[in-house]
Amino acid sequence: MRWKKTSDKIWIILGICLFTYCIYVLSKRVLTDFFVDENAYHTKAIIINEENVYPNQRGINPKFSYSYQFEVNKRIYTGNSHDATLKVGDTIEVEYYKVLPCFNKPLHPKE
Amino acid sequence: MQLVALHRLFGYSQISTDQSGTAYIGNIEYNTLNGNNSLTTLSRIYNDEGYVENPANPQYYYFRHDHLGDNREVWCANTNTVAQRTQYYPSGLPWAYDRNLDHPDLQHRKYNGKEFVEMHGYDTYDIVWRQYYPAIMRFQTPDPEVENDYDLSPYTMCDNNMVLKTDPDGRVAIVDNIVGAVVGGLADYGGQVISNYANGSDHPFTQNINLVSIGTSIAVGALTSGVSAFVKGGATVLASTVNNSIAVKTTGSGLKVEVQKNPVNILKNTVIDLTADKLARGFSKKLVGAPLSKVGTTNAGRLNNTGKALVNATGKNVTRKSTETTKRIIKGVAKGAERGTETTLNGVTNQKREDLKKKTNQN
Numbered sequence: 095m096r097w098k099k100t101s102d103k104i105w106i107i108l109g110i111c112l113f114t115y116c117i118y119v120l121s122k123r124v125l126t127d128f129f130v131d132e133n134a135y136h137t138k139a140i141i142i143n144e145e146n147v148y149p150n151q152r153g154i155n156p157k158f159s160y161s162y163q164f165e166v167n168k169r170i171y172t173g174n175s176h177d178a179t180l181k182v183g184d185t186i187e188v189e190y191y192k193v194l195p196c197f198n199k200p201l202h203p204k205e
Numbered sequence: 206m207q208l209v210a211l212h213r214l215f216g217y218s219q220i221s222t223d224q225s226g227t228a229y230i231g232n233i234e235y236n237t238l239n240g241n242n243s244l245t246t247l248s249r250i251y252n253d254e255g256y257v258e259n260p261a262n263p264q265y266y267y268f269r270h271d272h273l274g275d276n277r278e279v280w281c282a283n284t285n286t287v288a289q290r291t292q293y294y295p296s297g298l299p300w301a302y303d304r305n306l307d308h309p310d311l312q313h314r315k316y317n318g319k320e321f322v323e324m325h326g327y328d329t330y331d332i333v334w335r336q337y338y339p340a341i342m343r344f345q346t347p348d349p350e351v352e353n354d355y356d357l358s359p360y361t362m363c364d365n366n367m368v369l370k371t372d373p374d375g376r377v378a379i380v381d382n383i384v385g386a387v388v389g390g391l392a393d394y395g396g397q398v399i400s401n402y403a404n405g406s407d408h409p410f411t412q413n414i415n416l417v418s419i420g421t422s423i424a425v426g427a428l429t430s431g432v433s434a435f436v437k438g439g440a441t442v443l444a445s446t447v448n449n450s451i452a453v454k455t456t457g458s459g460l461k462v463e464v465q466k467n468p469v470n471i472l473k474n475t476v477i478d479l480t481a482d483k484l485a486r487g488f489s490k491k492l493v494g495a496p497l498s499k500v501g502t503t504n505a506g507r508l509n510n511t512g513k514a515l516v517n518a519t520g521k522n523v524t525r526k527s528t529e530t531t532k533r534i535i536k537g538v539a540k541g542a543e544r545g546t547e548t549t550l551n552g553v554t555n556q557k558r559e560d561l562k563k564k565t566n567q568n
């Protein structure tokens with residue numbers, strides 16, 4: 095009985111963590127679209143060596159796109175370029191929300 | 206006799222005041238003696254998983270079901286022994302049994318979980334609206350909704366396909382395999398769309414969709430609605446192996462076919478997928494499906510105040526029919542929410558899963 099109670103608690107804690115992560119991931123996308131589409135500032139960003147693997151590939155020849163990096167007010171922000179053809183060191187145009195530049199996305203994503 | 210009056214109110218009168226027998230109110234079973242009210246005793250309380258006998262000194266019995274909900278074994282929790290074994294012909298007729306070993310008379314809820322009423326060879330199942338006679342695989346009376354299907358005899362059971370279908374109340378057979386295929390395919394596609402959306406794709410519905418994965422989900426959904434747990438597990442492993450071996454992906458310029466040639470990668474990625482799927486299913490069931498399915502019902506399977514309020518909210522009175530309908534709706538909503546949660550979890554965590562696969566792949 096005691097083990098069952100402990101097991102239930104573990105399930106609940108893990109479940110809360112997982113649900114929080116889901117809300118974070120989905121809300122990040124929703125908020126990025128909302129803020130950036132509402133009030134966009136454009137800037138140039140540099141492609142860096144940080145890979146973002148595409149989902150739904152089942153690990154078969156996994157395709158990925160590099161992240162980009164840009165600076166606003168001496169702070170560095172990153173994002174997914176969504177373009178598998180870009181190489182490290184290339185430049186890309188991105189748009190961001192002025193108040194919170196962590197909400198950003200590429201201006202002309204290929205996918 | 207109040208008990209019998211209540212009993213008749215729900216249309217389940219099986220005894221008269223001058224007979225001994227069994228009386229039911231919902232899922233509660235009473236023993237009566239010569240119709241004498243003072244000699245009527247509460248004998249059993251049933252729920253979906255089994256029943257408790259002799260509430261004063263309770264004995265707990267649990268059913269072991271097969272994929273159709275047939276009660277194959279009854280297990281007594283107090284003594285940790287199998288109390289009843291039943292094997293069936295495909296029609297639902299119990300096989301010949303060893304009376305001392307299999308205890309066929311211990312309880313009579315058998316094929317599809319329905320009560321088997323034995324009457325000197327004219328043995329029928331009580332399937333709510335009608336009595337089903339398994340010896341000839343026919344109901345005794347026509348389907349009350351016969352006008353909905355002209356192609357079949359109104360006396361058939363489960364459209365003559367009793368191995369794959371079930372008939373919950375004698376009216377409409379449930380085509381589990383087709384429903385399973387549709388749900389499986391939609392859930393897989395939904396999960397892929399969610400993962401594309403969460404990853405930031407501008408075309409989450411059309412690009413980067415893995416068609417092989419959808420195909421295997423449809424196949425597993427259809428197969429696992431009509432087979433044993435062992436075959437179900439085997440089909441799931443096989444589907445996962447196929448998914449990690451070949452992919453047909455939608456891209457901006459058409460379809461792209463890719464094959465995984467390294468067997469170690471296939472094995473490793475299959476294990477990753479099966480583990481992640483199992484965890485997502487466990488979370489969804491434990492934290493969403495199970496709590497939701499209890500909303501509106503008591504532990505004994507009856508409607509509680511919330512359930513009754515739900516029935517009243519639709520403008521109906523609490524009767525056996527409305528109770529059954531409400532319970533079915535609650536169960537359906539719980540199942541839908543559970544599947545939706547599982548799909549969302551799989552979708553949102555898919556990118557991390559792919560990341561792990563890429564980092565651990567052998568070249």
